[in-house]
Amino acid sequence: MKEYEVVVIGAGPGGYEAAIELGRAGIQTLLIDKTKEHIGGTCLNEGCIPTKNYLQSAEYASKAAYFSDCGLELELKGLDIGKLAEKTVHVKNELRSGVVWMLESAGVETLYGSASFVDAHTVDVSGERIGFEKCIIATGARAREVSVLPIDGKHIISSREVFELDHLPKSVAIVGGGPIGCEFATFFNAFGVEVTLIARGSQLLSGEDEDVAKTLLRAFRKSNINVLTSASILHAEVNENGVELLISGEREERIRCEVVLCAIGRDPYTQGLNPENAGIKRNTKGFIEVNGAFQTAQKHIYAVGDCIDTPAFAHTAYAEARIAAHNIISGGLDTNTHINPSTIFSHPQIASCGLREKEAKEQGIKIEVKKAFFKVNAKAKILGDDSGFAKIIICSDSNVILGAAIIGVEATEIIHEMVVAVEKKLTAKELIGMIHVHPSVSEIVRYL
Numbered sequence: 001m002k003e004y005e006v007v008v009i010g011a012g013p014g015g016y017e018a019a020i021e022l023g024r025a026g027i028q029t030l031l032i033d034k035t036k037e038h039i040g041g042t043c044l045n046e047g048c049i050p051t052k053n054y055l056q057s058a059e060y061a062s063k064a065a066y067f068s069d070c071g072l073e074l075e076l077k078g079l080d081i082g083k084l085a086e087k088t089v090h091v092k093n094e095l096r097s098g099v100v101w102m103l104e105s106a107g108v109e110t111l112y113g114s115a116s117f118v119d120a121h122t123v124d125v126s127g128e129r130i131g132f133e134k135c136i137i138a139t140g141a142r143a144r145e146v147s148v149l150p151i152d153g154k155h156i157i158s159s160r161e162v163f164e165l166d167h168l169p170k171s172v173a174i175v176g177g178g179p180i181g182c183e184f185a186t187f188f189n190a191f192g193v194e195v196t197l198i199a200r201g202s203q204l205l206s207g208e209d210e211d212v213a214k215t216l217l218r219a220f221r222k223s224n225i226n227v228l229t230s231a232s233i234l235h236a237e238v239n240e241n242g243v244e245l246l247i248s249g250e251r252e253e254r255i256r257c258e259v260v261l262c263a264i265g266r267d268p269y270t271q272g273l274n275p276e277n278a279g280i281k282r283n284t285k286g287f288i289e290v291n292g293a294f295q296t297a298q299k300h301i302y303a304v305g306d307c308i309d310t311p312a313f314a315h316t317a318y319a320e321a322r323i324a325a326h327n328i329i330s331g332g333l334d335t336n337t338h339i340n341p342s343t344i345f346s347h348p349q350i351a352s353c354g355l356r357e358k359e360a361k362e363q364g365i366k367i368e369v370k371k372a373f374f375k376v377n378a379k380a381k382i383l384g385d386d387s388g389f390a391k392i393i394i395c396s397d398s399n400v401i402l403g404a405a406i407i408g409v410e411a412t413e414i415i416h417e418m419v420v421a422v423e424k425k426l427t428a429k430e431l432i433g434m435i436h437v438h439p440s441v442s443e444i445v446r447y448l
């Protein structure tokens, strides 16, 4: 039986980041995933990278009218989704080669197959037994399914099948008002697809700032996205014309569409892993239980990323992976003390970090809210989109910035400055007083 100092299961952002850190530190590391094509995980293969590549085309399309006003004589004939899918595969392949190169440079070995725990120091990978001193589990998550919307990959699809569409549907009903639902609503809407977005909650993006969520709802409705909130699916019937949905909401209604995209959330993925064989515990939602240092019930086995109950972002998985790897290398018990930004690449974009206004009020913290609108930002106008705002939540007593929320152009870039401000406990005066490039979207901070 082959033995390794560390075995990492899953080659998504959590797994490959941890493996590279360990390899660079000279630790004999084996990284396991199902096939070589799985390297990069959900993020690279069916998550962050393909969605953002699709959304980039949507952004260009939505700006066409503005740039035509600027005299740019371009004719937008529509989208060849097959070509976009091909280009996306090309981008993914290039990025995957980059990850493989980093793994090889760090001296990490790879093995392809499905890993299953035999005991607390052994995994079985397609019949081969591998021993380890320590292990990191990074097996990710998968799209949640419900019996009322059985995914057939053709009429009722999950986010994964969007990248396999060979034509743009005439109409799509997106079930789920979370980040994935809102991003795909943006994508399809930009190319003239009739979009109905069905959200169970009374606001889109239930975890986000209320002010931001309301602004997104208004923007979606202005772009002719039919948004139904406090609504749920009672029945779905697939027929030769597409799908007919019976929806309960303010009133019961039926809608017909060519395709239904089910984006109701994601569940931790541990199928076939048999963590119980190693004495690892899962909580009632199926997440692997860890302590602050990312150790499972077996202290030599760690878990990071979407398979544990922390925010499901690739950047969160990266951060957790680095900390878990560092703890293995140093024997320490570091925890994640970093501010974790949340991002949605809808149109308009959304990003936030730290304490939300509502949370501060619930916790009885005396706050002041400063808000600035992109209407006064020169670069936003030049970019053809001056909608939205940025706001910061400040502690009234200390003037320290506790949180920030942005909706508008390049929000997912501007947020980094807010992350620094919240993490480093800057006061509003310190942040606003820093010199910002003119003209830039980040300059919005000057008007706070």
Ligand SMILES: Cc1cc2nc3c(=O)[nH]c(=O)nc-3n(C[C@H](O)[C@H](O)[C@H](O)COP(=O)(O)OP(=O)(O)OC[C@H]3O[C@@H](n4cnc5c(N)ncnc54)[C@H](O)[C@@H]3O)c2cc1C
Pocket (backbone or CB within 6 Å): 009, 010, 011, 012, 013, 014, 015, 032, 033, 034, 038, 039, 040, 041, 042, 043, 044, 046, 047, 048, 049, 051, 052, 113, 114, 115, 116, 138, 139, 140, 141, 159, 180, 269, 270, 271, 272, 273, 304, 305, 306, 307, 312, 313, 314, 315, 316, 317, 345
């Ligand atoms: C449509 C969509 C869009 C997204 N957009 C963003 C975004 O813009 N920004 C962002 O930060 N996040 C985004 N995410 C979330 C992001 O993709 C995840 O948070 C991230 O991929 C989690 O990384 P991970 O390493 O925990 O798991 P994953 O990336 O899911 O990787 C897990 C890997 O483990 C492997 N595996 C599982 N079980 C086994 C086993 N038993 N043996 C061997 N291998 C196994 C899988 O094959 C997989 O490759 C998006 C997700 C989706 C679905």
